[in-house]
Amino acid sequence: MKIAILGYGKMGKIIEKIAQDRKHEIVLKIDVTNKDELTTENLRKADVAIEFSTPDTVLDHIEACFEAKVPIIVGTTGWYGQLQNVKNDCEGTGSTLLYGSNFSVGVNVFFHVNKILAKLMNNYPYYDVQVEEIHHTQKLDSPSGTAITIAEGIVEGLDRKKEWVNILTTDGNEGADDMVKADQLLIESLRIENVPGTHTVVYDSEVDSIEFKHTAHNRNGFALGAVLAAEWVQGKKGFYSVKDMFNFSL
Numbered sequence: 001m002k003i004a005i006l007g008y009g010k011m012g013k014i015i016e017k018i019a020q021d022r023k024h025e026i027v028l029k030i031d032v033t034n035k036d037e038l039t040t041e042n043l044r045k046a047d048v049a050i051e052f053s054t055p056d057t058v059l060d061h062i063e064a065c066f067e068a069k070v071p072i073i074v075g076t077t078g079w080y081g082q083l084q085n086v087k088n089d090c091e092g093t094g095s096t097l098l099y100g101s102n103f104s105v106g107v108n109v110f111f112h113v114n115k116i117l118a119k120l121m122n123n124y125p126y127y128d129v130q131v132e133e134i135h136h137t138q139k140l141d142s143p144s145g146t147a148i149t150i151a152e153g154i155v156e157g158l159d160r161k162k163e164w165v166n167i168l169t170t171d172g173n174e175g176a177d178d179m180v181k182a183d184q185l186l187i188e189s190l191r192i193e194n195v196p197g198t199h200t201v202v203y204d205s206e207v208d209s210i211e212f213k214h215t216a217h218n219r220n221g222f223a224l225g226a227v228l229a230a231e232w233v234q235g236k237k238g239f240y241s242v243k244d245m246f247n248f249s250l
């Protein structure tokens with residue numbers, strides 16, 4: 001496959017390596033220094049584009065791919081307020097897009113089990129629940145896209161939580177719980193040097209705690225998942241999420 005990499009930062013560089021190991025060819029690399037090279041003509045050299053840039057850039061990249069009729073895999077987070085508009089554009093223009101807040105196998109297993117656990121916890125009202133995410137200090141968005149997906153899974157399954165709220169902190173955030181209503185789910189975001197991504201769901205009662213945690217040791221799992229998505233989307237039309245690719249049946 002011929003691949004265009006849109007956003008050649010921490011993720012773009014690992015994606016390049018993994019794609020080449022899987023015998024794909026990188027025909028275009030775009031970052032902030034050569035963004036003028038993102039033309040329809042250049043994009044059409046690729047079978048698929050993989051996009052990991054910034055919340056401010058991603059929508060332009062999506063539009064450029066729709067215009068060029070090149071399928072796009074979107075890993076960038078922080079733009080989900082525009083999801084419905086992008087879906088409408090994708091379907092209206094006969095384009096192809098697959099997005100995911102997290103492409104790693106481990107996190108997608110976590111998403112699935114998280115939903116089952118949330119439903120189960122309806123039977124145990126004396127547990128409160130909260131989500132914690134920790135990322136490196138360069139991260140532009142909070143809460144993380146992954147934490148939002150986790151929180152949406154809990155709000156969907158657990159009747160006593162109606163919406164999520166976010167608090168970003170650098171120091172452990174003493175007293176945050178007091179600022180959150182009983183039917184709100186707190187997502188606590190922490191920023192610590194060099195952390196690739198750690199997500200924890202904690203159910204806490206007077207007598208014990210249940211902690212469900214995913215720790216990324218590096219970024220390779222995210223990058224491999226994005227390349228697998230680029231392979232999976234070949235020959236498909238329409239708007240997909242990474243959930244469609246994993247399609248867990250349990």
Ligand SMILES: NC(=O)C1=CN([C@@H]2O[C@H](COP(=O)(O)OP(=O)(O)OC[C@H]3O[C@@H](n4cnc5c(N)ncnc54)[C@H](O)[C@@H]3O)[C@@H](O)[C@H]2O)C=CC1
Nearest residue numbers: 007008009010011031032052053075076077101102103222
């Ligand atoms: N879905 C997933 O599995 C994962 C998603 N992410 C998300 O991917 C995004 C990128 O993450 P990183 O690679 O760690 O960030 P990074 O900061 O290392 O790289 C961002 C890249 O975007 C480029 N860029 C910035 N402005 C641009 C512009 N105007 N035009 C073209 N390129 C531009 C930069 O030059 C840089 O190459 C973030 O939103 C992050 O949350 C990160 C890891 C996994």
Ligand SMILES: O=C(O)C1=N[C@H](C(=O)O)C[C@H](O)C1
Nearest residue numbers: 077101102139144145146197
């Ligand atoms: O910015 C990151 O680094 C990551 N972003 C994604 C997110 O917002 O969930 C995925 C991963 O946790 C790393």
